[in-house]
Amino acid sequence: MHINVLIYSSDLTAHEYKPSHPFKPVRARLMSELLNRYDLISEKNQRIIAPPLMDEELLYLFHAREYIELLKKGEKGEFSVEMFRAGLGLEDNPLFNAMFKYALEASSGTYHGAMMLYRGDARFVFNPFGGFHHAERDAAGGFCYINDMAVTIADLVRRGQRVACVDIDAHHGNGVQDAFYETDKVLTISLHESGETLYPGTGSEIEAGAKEGLGYNVNIPLRAGTDDEVCLIAFESVVPPLIESFRPDIVVANIGCDTHKDDPLAHLCLTSNGYKKMISIINDLSPKILALGSGGYNLFRTAALWALAWATFCGLQPRDLHSGIVGGMMYGPEVNAGQLDDPPYVVGGWEKEQCLIHVRRVVDFIKDTIFPLHEIKH
Ligand SMILES: [Zn+2]
Structure with a gap:
């Protein structure tokens, strides 16, 4: 039996960076309400797990000790110039009560999920609290x-696993790219809005890895205004051939929802239709999947897209148990009552033409320069 695991802790949903900050862990609670409402969390093969804290020593597989010490000090209300240099205390990454505790607990969900997959205890794990792809070895960045x-x-x-990372959040996964830039043990593919118009500014297609890692870091920058159709041209052309060639043991999927057309921070124009299609392809390609929530700043849309992703990975169809109940919608725009999906949405005219020209150029570049390194014919 395929076991599907949701990492969830109501304690984690209660954290807040600061009231005006766009990153809201409460999104996970909204999603869990939707999973109940749409009958997506009552199957025999599903588990909801609050993960045990991971060993802090594991953090040093990537992070510098001095940086982790700064996180601990910042949590206690201390402040130093070093923190400023490490991106702490800035607008994006404020110092807040229980900051280190929160970050460690959220990360523990990802780590524990990965260990369940590694041991064969699950086929799919979703940690909505994970996906902090911007944090660097010695610095915070982009809410991470x-x-x-x-x-x-x-x-x-380290355990001998081949890992592919597929990141469909609107922002480039710069921290993950930097971590594995020179190795061929990890295939990293990031689709994101171009760094010309969005944080963190990196993620050009020419950042393709170095040394042994050349060809194992793949960036697909998308033009602002990209819709489902344009995004899927890129995704379907690039992701399946690379994953099939790499043959990972585990796929880590960063399924951030800030690509949605209603997201207040990014400028892409996707809907649930394009998002679900990418999730479905990842599901078909992957022997084991660790999905991570990452970005998404329209809280209702993010909760709905995560619920749809959960349904797709679990092979379920959402069914509204509240339909027909007067006042059944607990939150979110009433126009969305009764469905998680968006209506189709396409960009037209000159804008669309520019997006198509851009995506074809990027896809051709990847086919010409990266596919041959994997002996993929096209
Ligand atoms: Zn993002």
């Missing part, structure tokens, strides 16, 4: 304090 992905993947590699 501990890079749960880099730490966990490093441990899996």
Whole structure:
């Protein structure tokens, strides 16, 4: 029996960076309400697990000790110039009460999930609290304090696992890229809005890995305004051939939802239709999957997209148990009542043409320069 695991702790949903900060761990609680409402969490093969804390020593598989010490001090209300240099106390990465505790607990979900997959205790694990792909070895960045992905993947590699990382969050996974840039043990593919218009500014297609890792770091920058159709041209052309050629033991999927057209931070124009299609392809390609929540700043859309991803990975169809109940919608725009999906949405005219020209150029570049390194014919 395929076991599907949701990492969930109501304690984690209660954290807040600061009231005005766009990153809201409460998104996971909204999703769990949708999983109940749409009858997606009552199957015999599903488990909900609050993970035990991981051993702090594991953090040093990626992070510098001095940086972790700064996190601990910052949590206690201390402040120093070194923290500033490490990105702590800035607008994006504020110091807050229980900051280190929160980051460690969230990362523990990712690590524990990976170990369940490694041991064969599960086929799919989703940690909505994970996916901090911007944190660097010695610095916080883009709302990320501990890079749960880099730490966990490093441990899996140490255990002899081949790991592919597929990152469909709107932002480039720069921290993960840097962690595995020179190794061929990890295949990293990131689809994201171009660094020309979005944080962190990196993620050009020419950043393709170095030394042994040349060809094992694949970036697919998308033009602002990219819709489902354009995104899927890139995803379907690049991701399946590379994953099939690499043959990973475990796929780590960063399934951030800030690609959605209603996201307030990024400028892509995806809907649930494109998102679900990518999730479905990842599901078909992967022997074992560790999915991580990552970004998403329209709280209702993020909760709905995560619920759809969960349904797809578990092979379930959402069914609204509240339909027909007056006032059944507990939150979110009433127009969305009764469904998690968005109506189709396409960008048109000049904007669409520019997106198509851009994506074809990027895909051709990858086919011409990276595919031959994997002996993939096209
Ligand atoms: Zn993001």
